[in-house]
Amino acid sequence: MPAGGPAVDPLQAGPDAGPAKQLASVPRQGLLGHASTYVAPVPWLRDNTIRRPLMLPMPMPMPIPVSMPMPMLTPPTHSAGEIRKYTKDHEWVDLNADKTSGVIGISSYAAEELGDVVYVELPEGDKFVKAGDAIGAVESVKSAADINAPITCRVTDVNLVLEEKPGQINAVPEDDSHGGGWICKVAVDEQGAKDFEGLMDADEYKAFTGADH
Amino acid sequence: MASVCRLLTRSRVQLPTFLNARRFSHLVDNPSRKVQVYTSASQDPWLNLSIEHFLLQKSPPESVVLFLYTNRPCVVIGRNQNPWLEVNLGLINRRGLLADPNEAVSLVRRRSGGGTVFHDHGNINYSVICPPAAFDRNKHAEMVVRALQNLGRKTVRVNERHDIVIDVPEEAGQATYKISGSAYKLTRLRSLHHGTCLLGTPNIDRIGQFLRSPAAPYITAQGVESVRSKIKNVGIDNSDFESAAIAEFGGMYGDVQAHVISEAEARENKDIMKGYDEITDEKWTFEQTPRFIFSTHPTERFEKVPPPLPDHLEDHFEAFIEARHGEILTGEIDGLFPPNALDGSHLHKINDWRIYREGREGEWLNEVFGVRLDTKA
Incomplete structure (x- = not known):
């Protein structure tokens, strides 16, 4: 695996191209308040004609609801009943004890192989996919690599943290908690549970990555 | 050949x-x-x-x-x-x-x-x-x-x-x-x-x-x-x-x-x-464009210091646009009415910003976003 440099890429620019100069600028007093106290517009205030930034809570990026969790499903827990298995394509999947929901991510081995992840294309919410289908992609060192569904499943939730912090894939690829590098949560049916049976457990996967690569 | x-x-x-x-x-x-x-x-x-x-x-x-x-x-x-x-x-x-x-x-x-x-x-x-x-x-x-x-x-x-x-x-x-x-x-x-x-x-x-x-x-x-x-x-x-x-x-x-x-x-x-x-x-x-923010001024969510706007624009002119997958989530432009007029629009489908902001400011937005001005084509 070649060492990854900064994973952005090839650009042919004119011979005169140099790093763009950042021009100095003086923050100005404007409509929305002085630059240093400017508070990002918040959607729920939009109908309000009066802007009162001081009354707002900390400006937070609004989460984009990608999907509504299925009401019938219990959210995946990190209970002892959960089992983790791996695919030959280096994804992992946790399945809960009653085999109805799971969490998907990419393995530490794959994260290391990919190099510095600079962008994660998250799966589409509420999408039904078959085992092996591409559900998203990660970009590292000029490479767009598919993320494949380890089992037949329906995506119920995606890890929006990765939009802001793609590097979590390298830092904690197999962490399924908040802030971890997990990719998505899924609802699983009988076919998915059957697909799961065919995957490798941690020891088998370790042997696989040791032998095959 | x-x-x-x-x-x-x-x-x-x-x-x-x-x-x-x-x-x-x-x-x-x-x-x-x-x-x-x-x-x-x-x-x-x-x-x-x-x-x-x-x-x-x-x-x-x-x-x-x-x-x-x-x-x-x-x-x-x-x-x-x-x-x-x-x-x-x-x-x-x-x-x-x-x-x-x-x-x-x-x-x-x-x-x-x-x-x-x-x-x-x-x-x-x-x-x-x-x-x-x-x-x-x-x-x-x-x-x-x-x-x-x-x-x-x-x-x-x-x-x-x-x-x-x-x-x-x-x-x-x-x-x-x-x-x-x-x-x-x-x-x-x-x-x-x-x-x-x-x-x-x-x-x-x-x-x-x-x-x-x-x-x-x-x-x-x-x-x-x-x-x-x-x-x-x-x-x-x-x-x-x-x-x-x-x-x-x-x-x-x-x-x-x-x-x-x-x-x-x-x-x-x-x-x-x-x-x-x-x-x-x-x-x-x-x-397919990842999430981004366009802003004429520094804000808490826009940490860059953009260059000063051209002198011919009004002093109080400001614009803040956040888009995800090309769709505008937040579109705040000085003078925009109604204030949510841009929300949900797709950036690439806007062919003339003067609809949203008259005058030189709209022209400037046309210039920086490089719109296809159908009328001038």
Whole structure:
């Protein structure tokens, strides 16, 4: 695996191209308040004609609801009943004890192989996919690599943290908690549970990555 | 071009078109064809990328494939890039400043990662598709380096960014120029490495202008930002490069006859056209853009200090636009009425900002976003 440099890429620019100069600028007093106290517009205030930034809570990026969790499903827990298995394509999947929901991510081995992840294309919410289908992609060192569904499943939730912090894939690829590098949560049916049976457990996967690569 | 013409004649077998299409498709997925070499007779950038994608998906899992093609003028952005940040869209929409003023420049988003490049007739693209186990970011860049060295360019080499550069002695000492950039796409069964090679573009001094967006100083974006490099033509004839690259590939995997894919052959192939429809769709070109913020002033969520606005704009003019997948989530422009008028609009579908902000400020937004002003077309 070649060492990854900064994973952005090839650009042919004119011979005169140099790093763009950042021009100095003086923050100005404007409509929305002085630059240093400017508070990002918040959607729920939009109908309000009066802007009162001081009354707002900390400006937070609004989460984009990608999907509504299925009401019938219990959210995946990190209970002892959960089992983790791996695919030959280096994804992992946790399945809960009653085999109805799971969490998907990419393995530490794959994260290391990919190099510095600079962008994660998250799966589409509420999408039904078959085992092996591409559900998203990660970009590292000029490479767009598919993320494949380890089992037949329906995506119920995606890890929006990765939009802001793609590097979590390298830092904690197999962490399924908040802030971890997990990719998505899924609802699983009988076919998915059957697909799961065919995957490798941690020891088998370790042997696989040791032998095959 | 001589060798291309020769290959064309050789491959021109008169068959009914549907048989021809099947014949080509079978050439690609035939499991006994472990080494395959193709060149494209088309200069349509989307068609060539779609042929390449077809080869990636349909060639036998254990095979190695070389594909060479040349595109008419276009700016090609990486899979996870932002066209408003990387490209001078206004210049493209005004048909550009090419050596041949009759030529238009297309904006294309490819499926592989990496940064923005300019293609025209003086640039050859090579791509090598192989099993993922054999994937190595430098292996086939080295192959192209050997081809160039065989053509007398002894000082070319692969650099730490997997690009091909040439060292040139100059008065001030040795200078290094990029002549080729690489990008990759990895799927479950196959890996693709493709790269450009600047042989003799007449637009060498104009390329930089296409790759500088007037909106860039006002944008912070997720996704992938390009890295600028000084570039140079390597000064080799297209057909000489083609022959040398095919010979080097043959040296690595075994010599095979190159097949020239005709435009008709490609267009008759349903799988190729499915991919073509996907990447020619503006949804792909613009809505694949990662989340970004355009702001004329620093805010808590926009940590950059943008340059001062032009003097002719009103002093209190401010704009803050946040977009995800090309769709405006928050659009705050001084004077906008109703205040949520922009929310939910797609940035690339806005053809005239003066609808939202009259006067010079609207004109300035038209300029920085490089809109297609239908009225002036």
